[in-house]
Amino acid sequence: MPTLSEVARHAGVTPATVSNVLRNRGRVGEATRQRVLEAVDALGYRPHLAARALAEGRAPTLALMVSSIANPFYPEFALAVERAARTSGHFVIICNTNEDPVTGRAYLDQIAGTLSEGVLVTNANLELADLHVTESRGTPVVLCMWERPDDPPGLPCVAVDFRLAGELAGKHLLELGHRRIGAIVGSKASGVHATRYEGFVDALRAAGVRRNRVRHAADTIHGGYTAARALLEADPQLTAIFATNDLPALGAMHAAADLGLAVPGDLSVVGITDIQLARESRPALTTVAVPTVEVAGLAVSLLRELIESSYGQNARGKTKVPMRVSSAPQLVVRASSGTPRSR
Amino acid sequence: MPTLSEVARHAGVTPATVSNVLRNRGRVGEATRQRVLEAVDALGYRPHLAARALAEGRAPTLALMVSSIANPFYPEFALAVERAARTSGHFVIICNTNEDPVTGRAYLDQIAGTLSEGVLVTNANLELADLHVTESRGTPVVLCMWERPDDPPGLPCVAVDFRLAGELAGKHLLELGHRRIGAIVGSKASGVHATRYEGFVDALRAAGVRRNRVRHAADTIHGGYTAARALLEADPQLTAIFATNDLPALGAMHAAADLGLAVPGDLSVVGITDIQLARESRPALTTVAVPTVEVAGLAVSLLRELIESSYGQNARGKTKVPMRVSSAPQLVVRASSGTPRSR
DNA sequence: TTGAAAGCGCTAACAC
DNA sequence: GTGTTAGCGCTTTCAA
Numbered sequence: 001m002p003t004l005s006e007v008a009r010h011a012g013v014t015p016a017t018v019s020n021v022l023r024n025r026g027r028v029g030e031a032t033r034q035r036v037l038e039a040v041d042a043l044g045y046r047p048h049l050a051a052r053a054l055a056e057g058r059a060p061t062l063a064l065m066v067s068s069i070a071n072p073f074y075p076e077f078a079l080a081v082e083r084a085a086r087t088s089g090h091f092v093i094i095c096n097t098n099e100d101p102v103t104g105r106a107y108l109d110q111i112a113g114t115l116s117e118g119v120l121v122t123n124a125n126l127e128l129a130d131l132h133v134t135e136s137r138g139t140p141v142v143l144c145m146w147e148r149p150d151d152p153p154g155l156p157c158v159a160v161d162f163r164l165a166g167e168l169a170g171k172h173l174l175e176l177g178h179r180r181i182g183a184i185v186g187s188k189a190s191g192v193h194a195t196r197y198e199g200f201v202d203a204l205r206a207a208g209v210r211r212n213r214v215r216h217a218a219d220t221i222h223g224g225y226t227a228a229r230a231l232l233e234a235d236p237q238l239t240a241i242f243a244t245n246d247l248p249a250l251g252a253m254h255a256a257a258d259l260g261l262a263v264p265g266d267l268s269v270v271g272i273t274d275i276q277l278a279r280e281s282r283p284a285l286t287t288v289a290v291p292t293v294e295v296a297g298l299a300v301s302l303l304r305e306l307i308e309s310s311y312g313q314n315a316r317g318k319t320k321v322p323m324r325v326s327s328a329p330q331l332v333v334r335a336s337s338g339t340p341r342s343r
Numbered sequence: 344m345p346t347l348s349e350v351a352r353h354a355g356v357t358p359a360t361v362s363n364v365l366r367n368r369g370r371v372g373e374a375t376r377q378r379v380l381e382a383v384d385a386l387g388y389r390p391h392l393a394a395r396a397l398a399e400g401r402a403p404t405l406a407l408m409v410s411s412i413a414n415p416f417y418p419e420f421a422l423a424v425e426r427a428a429r430t431s432g433h434f435v436i437i438c439n440t441n442e443d444p445v446t447g448r449a450y451l452d453q454i455a456g457t458l459s460e461g462v463l464v465t466n467a468n469l470e471l472a473d474l475h476v477t478e479s480r481g482t483p484v485v486l487c488m489w490e491r492p493d494d495p496p497g498l499p500c501v502a503v504d505f506r507l508a509g510e511l512a513g514k515h516l517l518e519l520g521h522r523r524i525g526a527i528v529g530s531k532a533s534g535v536h537a538t539r540y541e542g543f544v545d546a547l548r549a550a551g552v553r554r555n556r557v558r559h560a561a562d563t564i565h566g567g568y569t570a571a572r573a574l575l576e577a578d579p580q581l582t583a584i585f586a587t588n589d590l591p592a593l594g595a596m597h598a599a600a601d602l603g604l605a606v607p608g609d610l611s612v613v614g615i616t617d618i619q620l621a622r623e624s625r626p627a628l629t630t631v632a633v634p635t636v637e638v639a640g641l642a643v644s645l646l647r648e649l650i651e652s653s654y655g656q657n658a659r660g661k662t663k664v665p666m667r668v669s670s671a672p673q674l675v676v677r678a679s680s681g682t683p684r685s686r
Numbered sequence: 687t688t689g690a691a692a693g694c695g696c697t698a699a700c701a702c
Numbered sequence: 703g704t705g706t707t708a709g710c711g712c713t714t715t716c717a718a
Contacts (some may be wrong), residue, residue: 001456003695013705015695015696016697016707017704027704044480046453046457048397049458050694050695051697051710054697055695055710056696061458075417075418079439082437092437110389111434113391138344251623253625280565282596346711347711356688363687369687369714370687372687398694398713399713
């Protein structure tokens with residue numbers, strides 16, 4: 001691979017000039033500019049990103065921490081993040097923690113600040129403490145899907161009103177006339193879905209519905225399947241199931257199928273997120289859509305701001321911890337929910 | 344972030360010694376070794392990956408080119424690649440080409456050789472010519488899912504016998520008694536699925552079945568859905584549909600559902616790959632499994648070898664272009680295929 | 687066993 | 703406008 005100096009020699013100028021041409025810095029004569037450009041593609045020169053990073057004191061990538069890329073939500077989100085990141089010339093390194101805090105920390109330790117100049121975190125089972133460490137070492141961190149706009153995490157974040165999401169799901173079911181509704185709450189361990197469930201319960205309570213069955217489940221189709229069967233076994237009179245995420249909701253539909261229950265005839269199902277699969281399931285899933293692309297955009301631009309200001313003189317400005325709030329989740333009614341019929 | 348020299352100063356030695364300790368190179372006295380190690384974690388030192396890359400003349404990442412991370416096969420594959428890559432200390436940068444050769448080339452130009460020391464390519468709609476260019480510039484490239492073990496692409500690759508996969512699918516359907524079988528062939532543009540279809544046709548031919556309907560489709564659920572409807576409309580007597588990939592197969596099942604056809608009672612459906620969703624659909628999809636994890640492992644280790652030897656003195660050894668062949672695809676019978684019943 | 691010195695490819699002051 | 707000079711943080715001969 002040709003280097004800057006080789007290009008310079010070829011063009012009969014110094015490396016500095018080539019650098020200036022390539023990044024439109026400093027004044028360069030039109031003639032030399034041409035000569036340099038010719039040399040560049042005569043030699044097929046491409047800048048060495050690692051060298052540039054070292055010289056600039058910054059890195060060309062952003063790290064995206066995800067708990068499991070096998071969960072289809074994350075690829076969707078990652079795609080949106082990548083698109084946003086490319087607009088500022090950043091590459092994205094996707095770091096799979098596999099729900100393991102140790103792996104997560106290892107990634108942070110190795111990448112943050114040396115390969116990546118910023119870190120985006122989804123529900124990656126990372127300890128907030130670890131994130132604070134990276135941040136205190138100078139690498140900005142943004143939490144991407146904070147669930148409670150009203151309860152900041154102490155780190156920069158993009159929040160989504162997930163309580164509202166749960167509430168909308170609950171209201172929808174109530175309006176259809178459901179009263180015996182089961183709930184599947186995901187991600188028990190980290191407790192991230194608690195807020196969604198709260199919103200749901202609030203809706204029921206407001207409608208005077210007091211009792212409802214709950215089951216925790218892994219955030220997978222299978223988890224939802226198992227939970228739904230348990231729910232339906234405990235109370236065969238259930239006419240609807242609400243899940244705090246789409247994957248378990250999809251699992252609930254499978255459970256219904258296996259039990260010979262028609263959806264939505266015998267059982268309505270509602271999820272949260274609106275992943276691609278929700279549109280593609282049969283019947284298509286009614287869900288509360290989260291503005292994924294918007295969140296990705298907000299997260300990247302917030303991270304970018306933090307990065308820029310971290311290089312600025314006011315790096316120790318230590319103002320308030322910023323938070324962006326996405327637009328509100330929205331109910332998307334599809335075919336999996338309907339009026340209850342007695343069985 | 345503390346640097347090597349700061350650690351050195353702190354430990355009362357020179358940078359060279361610290362480096363030696365950290366990488367177990369050269370002889371270092373046990374006493375100093377201890378002192379260095381203490382200094383390292385007293386200061387929370389972490390090596391600067393970009394600096395190291397520059398000094399070593401190699402990069403810490405591998406690039407994985409994929410056409411669309413939204414297609415659930417790729418995250419699964421990426422996960423396996425990432426796991427394999429971590430064993431050699433590599434990070435993985437996932438490069439989404441979005442089926443666009445220009446984007447693909449842009450990624451290659453920027454990353455290959457400067458951020459990544461090797462490139463893994465799945466069906467990313469990249470021109471082979473572009474790949475040859477990167478390779479000729481010194482960055483090893485491995486094609487990950489070559490479809491024809493008997494017809495090498497001229498680049499290092501991991502091949503899977505996809506002709507056999509198609510054949511197995513065809514045979515399975517024939518053995519169940521199907522004779523009127525429709526086929527959905529994906530990725531028309533790149534023609535990558537032609538081999539799979541050939542295998543399928545060979546199976547039919549061997550059984551004396553001459554005619555069969557075909558439809559091309561995008562490699563998505565929706566693509567399969569549309570194609571299946573067209574197929575079924577053209578020939579309502581079809582008792583089975585074979586798709587060259589799981590996603591379109593899933594789409595075919597949806598089409599059946601919408602047309603009021605029971606799967607597998609009225610229509611059997613078979614795919615190829617065995618992605619996670621194949622197990623999770625209702626009914627679960629019969630498919631020919633491709634050894635994804637194995638392929639990822641083979642690809643990464645082949646790439647690693649190429650990288651090592653590219654740094655060796657025999658870099659211009661120019662022996663034969665290596666190819667690895669994965670173990671054979673295997674039929675996985677699930678619930679979407681069964682004996683045809685007349686309608 | 688440890689230190690000194692050069693250099694990886696690039697950028698950024700500053701001088702000419 | 704263009705060249706000179708350091709130097710980013712690390713590795714790696716080669717001396718001591």
